[in-house]
Amino acid sequence: MTDTFVSNPSFFKLDATLKKLRNYWQKMFDAQQKDITVDQWLLIENLYKHKKTTHNELARNTSKDITTISRIIELLVKKGLVKREADVQDRRKVYLQLTPAGVDKYKDVRSLVYDMRKIGWKTLTETDYAELTRILDTIYANIP
């Protein structure tokens, strides 16, 4: 492993790419008056797929801190997109699920998100995608 290799800023490139993606998504959301943030979208998408989950599960699924989940959910509840439901057996637990308005929001935003994903990948192949996945997974696994 050369010195150049070690000192080359992959951290920086990851950060820059992610920021550009996030900004682009947010600008498109805003331009089409979707009235949500990118991270709020990620939680909505996850809640649509899992129907009924807890804060903890959502945190694991989205790779977010549980305090962040707590606060984003609070915003989504205020917007009427998510509802909380206490567990009968375990009174510590709170189940989260999309309201009908939340499901509508998911369906409304989904196609825009698909289009944006296509844009990011337009000049890349499925092999590239597999490579990126493999490398990122490896880095992830390498970190203690």
Next chain:
Amino acid sequence: MTDTFVSNPSFFKLDATLKKLRNYWQKMFDAQQKDITVDQWLLIENLYKHKKTTHNELARNTSKDITTISRIIELLVKKGLVKREADVQDRRKVYLQLTPAGVDKYKDVRSLVYDMRKIGWKTLTETDYAELTRILDTIYANIP
């Protein structure tokens, strides 16, 4: 391009990997009492390389918002690691550079950062690194 391909969460993977990297770096900084954050380190590294820059240049070089630069620099000035110097020609401009303590901090943290970069890449090759760079650069270029 298949539907699976489009809907697969590369955004999520980028985000998760970057977070894990950032957390690991921060924990190592804290464990060794470096008394800086990861982003503060990135600015110090940049200021070491460019010796004398403005907020604007720093923002471009680090892919950060200029308001974020302004605030991080404020923290670094308070820590005595950076000093501001007004331009004589253009009184809107402020030049930034490391203080001697800032240079010491850079030298103190550098080897730790090198080691951590090695850890992230330990099971990957230079070809992998080139691939990641190529793919991320392409995604970056694809986004409007």
Next chain:
DNA sequence: TAGCAACTGTTGCTATGGCAACTATTGTTT
């Protein structure tokens, strides 16, 4: 059964990220 550990979620604090509005300065135009 009393005590304690583990678990679920919230709140406070600080840092980063991004947009809009603002001040101050400089450059351009007429």
Next chain:
DNA sequence: AAACAATAGTTGCCATAGCAACAGTTGCTA
């Protein structure tokens, strides 16, 4: 020269990120 546009940086606001401390609940164990 006056008016205006462009530039450099700061501040206010809200959202996300993560740590520590906390409250309430549940499960385990002496």
